Amino acid sequence: MALLRNILFLALTLAFLSACSFPVRTGYDRRIGGYKPARTAQAQQPAPQTTSEPAAVATATTTPQDTVKPPRQNSSAKAHAAINKKEVARATPKKATTLEGVIKPWLGTRYKLGGTSKSGIDCSGYVMVIYKELYGIALKHNAEGIYKDERGKKVSRGDLKEGDLVFFGDFWGISHIGIYMSGDRFTHASTSKGVMISPMNDKYWSPKYKGAKRFK
Template structure:
């Protein structure tokens, strides 16, 4: 009897132990590791941002270089323009200095020397000596040269043309000065007193004035008179 009881207890204990082991044993669920790899879309977005940044830096660099180049070109052109204007002004002064050396020279129709000279010969002689320019011999032909200039835009060195009747150009002179008030004086060879200075406001010459021409300008100074 005792042996049965013992055997029974041993069986119960064994059963309970086995259940306890089974109960405590938990099958672990395989762990899924989520790798933090960036997706293709995220990588593409990152690459695009870097590319755009690089492009922006490159464009900025180009803009800076272009701006610097533009400023350098602007300064060069400005210096060239100033230099050209200075040379042009000096050439005009030289023309008038040459013209003034003829003051008092008597008028002679067809004359071309300092012993006697007519109006058109005076103009072509002065311009030829200073610039090497080869103007036509007579006033009417000289009137076909250069750029037509309004009276209010006259400056030193411009040519002024006159007519003694019937509209035909018969006289020419060189603008000698334009005052701040707009008064214009010109140097010419007149039949009455030879080479002299007169005013466009003069009662004799004023009504006979027809138009003015500019045969010398900063733009044609170098091309036509580079060696003078």
């Protein structure tokens, strides 16, 4: 009986110790009273260094745009161009700036009543065209009308200057007009000889002289 109690007591003691024992934990070693060091992953082996050459980095090289230069002219081309310019200058007539120069192309133009061109012109038309071209002054196409134009200033025979207008006529009034020139001459469109230059003391025109006017 005593033995039975001892066995029962021992069984209870073992059961109690089993219940109070620490649970088995992963990595815990009762023999050493602690946790075993966890296995670490194998040390990572360094990646093998590649001996390949680094990829060439493409660099965009910008080249400045070439400056477009005009083709150089050789000396012969320049000389040829200079000659051409001179020829053009000679071929282009210069505008006359003197009375004698302006009337020169008109000399010999036939008389035509009412005309105003080189195909035919009358005395007042001739004066009108020359005055407009040389002095920029617009006049009437009528000798008597020009004589009465108040823009003109009367000039005595002894004070005549180149460009003054000279008038001729008879008892009935003014019938002819011309432009005074240096050397005591005048240019006009004669009914018989067309555009011409005559002396002021011409035996036909001198007695018919009626006066002069200055418009410029």
